[in-house]
Amino acid sequence: MEEKYLQYTPQDFKSDQEVRWCPGCGDHAILSAVQKGLPEVSKALKYNLERYVFVSGIGCSSRFPYYVDTYGFHGIHGRASAIATGVKVANPTLSVWQITGDGDALAIGGNHFIHAVRRNIDTNILLFNNQIYGLTKGQYSPTSPLGKITKTSPFGTVEHPFRPGELVIGAQGKFFARSLDIDVKLTSELMVEAAKHDGTSVVEILQNCVIFNDGAYDYITDREHREDRVIVLRHGEKMVFGKNRDKGLVLSGLSLKVVTIGQGGFTMDDILVHDAYNSNPGVHMMLANMEFPDYPVALGVIRNVKDSTYDDNVRDQVLEVMKDAKIKSVDDLLNSGETWEV
């Protein structure tokens, strides 16, 4: 009999709950990418459905767990990283997915987020970045660009935004990838990569909030310009982009530089090859921080580095200590150390 994990279809991951996001919200596309991605993950890693746990905080995006027919935990604002950490440590065989918004992960939950990344606990974090607070109806978030006019910044924000990739790599993150809500195929593909990676995998998904921040990513999503303004990175491949595949990235001094192949003396040989596995975060940081119009926005797996994980270390340490432990039960414990008879 064929194992069940080989047979899943997206339908298996659809719950009976009515999806309540606004029509046109980018979250719909991400949901369908996840429902398409899960059968792929199952196939790649031999996971049965009951192994998945989706954990979220609070926000529009955090409603997500209700819509996938797996185990799910809809937590409190900002705490998804901590809850997910507990789930994973309690049962390391589970495949734990954290769904979080830019406010949830980077404002109220910033502390938990960076510590989850630092610990390298084996969870997969899908960070829906719409650069706004959706659920509370349109206040600026830690990723809103400087000067952004919102309900709580009627004259424009006066604070510098986080760049999630920079934050992840700064917190010693080992896996960072980026996708667009509308690119369902890429998002599914990145889910498989994230799942395969042992340790905290952060996938930032640039998401459109049609109601409160519509068009925030039009500059890279509209068909006309998309290919000239984004670069999809793949490990081992040249960093080439553009409609005509004639643009590429080279290293100039200590910075990246966009060049046109065949112009200014640059040939294909000069173009950098993407090495996601390099433990040195230097180039990864530069790639993660590329912003339009000076650079194309990097999509795909930017960083994917092996290291020991928190959950493995916990398990190994317990096994190691248990191996030649003298205390094997509570009775042993109670009778250990200094005791006397009366």
Added chain:
Amino acid sequence: MDKQKSVQELDEVVVRFSGDSGDGMQLTGTLFADASALFGNGVNTFPDYPSEIRAPQGTVGGVSGFQVHLGNQKVNTPGDFCDVLVAMNPAALKANAKWVKKGGMIIADADQFNEKGFQRAGYKTLDAVTELNLQDFKLIYAPITTLTKESLKDSGLDNKSIVRSKNMFALGMVYYIFDRPLNFTEKYYEVKFKKKPEIIEANKKVLRDGHIYAGNIHAIPNTYVIKPSTTRTKGKYRSINGNTATAWGLIAAAEKANLPLFCGSYPITPATDVLIELAKRKDLGVKTLQAEDEIAGICTAIGAAYAGNFAVTSTSGPGLSLKSEALGLAVMTELPLVVVNVQRGGPSTGLPTKTEQSDLMQALYGRNGEAPMVVIAASTPSNCFDYAFWAGKIAMEHMTPVLLLTDGFIANGSEPWRIPSMKDYPAINPPIVPEGTENFMPYARDEKRLARGWAFPGKKGIAHRVGGLEKDFIKGSVSHDSMNHQRMVDIREAKVQRVKEFIPEQEVLGDKEGDLLVVGWGGTHGHLLTAVQEMRAAGKRVSLCHFNYIYPLPKNTREIFSRYKKIVVCELNLGQFANYLRMNLQEFNYLQFNKVQGLPFTVVELVDRFNQILEGK
């Protein structure tokens, strides 16, 4: 040794060791307590230390103390006042002189009573006796530092290590006074300094020299014996403090439930030792996660509970404040969780190292919404084990968070404990949902406890979603329906009230009726018990009703209260339990006795107050 000296027999005695934070007084006191427990005495201890790790040397702020109460019977408090005070410097004497009984003995290190010492401790003169009014005390100035140096001059140790041993010289003196054998403490050195034989020898020598010195000076006219207790139940004993007992009780609950124990916590005085004790127990498979803050501590625990571990988090006052929102989440998701709150002086960071009972209202009600949870309070160092165990049993079997209150006094205090056997503890049977259960409804309840099922991720056929949004009564899906909300609020309360049917009836010490019922809860037990026993010995019609189960209250509480002419509620706050009783049992009149000084009650002040009440004052 001078055999001429007379030996007096005493029923009980209180010794207080005090010195600079760096003088090793906590260890000295612990060794004395352990030696006495081994000897067969009843023992109760109370450490009293400053929150600064190293306040400026020689200042009153840096004084650390450790009080030991011994008796030929079980003793229930560390004693109000001491018979013997060891003061390693002028600051220690200044800070503790008020705790010595009139006519008591004070052993002071004469070498520290110099101009510099007096000045650092903020004396106005160079005459401690007059300045502190110590004329009626028996003050023994012994050159402890000099004698320790002399004792170890050939030891090969450096000067700093030599001076550091002076606490053992003082301990040797105290051992002489109370005719204690040295061998237990010698054995301790052998284990503790296994790899440093020179330190073992040095400590032994100093201890013995202190002992000999005390025997030679004529300032100590008598030695005293406190006979081993004859009333204690036979069996194997150990010494235990409240935090260790709490940690072990939690492990015991995990063992009985046959589930892994997970603890997510953030260090905070005086609760840190619960985390420390659990972290040591990798041998029993305990997983501890030192989180980035208290919020993460409880949220990792909630995640672990969802995933099927017995999950706990430990903290103290300010940390409990941070956990409030997540406590509500645990109420809503109806997951088992034990939250240990070791109370300390508040508000805010307050008095981190001092004891208080002022988090009761926060434990009962400190959450948004109607968020009931079981609240239990341990009342002695050793029964922290039992109440931690019961907290775990109730949490898992009733699918509810349980808040276990202890306090700095019982958490750090220690007493001899007859080692229980796990076969005498009941099984713990959580309502774990079997794999493949058909038509699984996450919020369906059992009729007896009203507990929902616990369905672990990873099991086939019972995948479900939980969260903080209001739940449908059966399906557990999100529901904003108004009548459903009313029903859920009611059933969450009813579920917690149902615990009443599973906890023991409230007991009363003393007659079943009388003139005065003394009511207390938690860590004041020893003092209230001793005070009530004293009153009863004097023929007064006084009984004690001391609570461990607070929310819900035991079923027979009303009935008990109705049988006494007066009720006085004694607690280390401004009256939180008294007001809680006023809310719940409104027909009674509650007198109060409250104290908020960061200190336990004294038996004397309790007895005084009870007598006043009896006299109608």
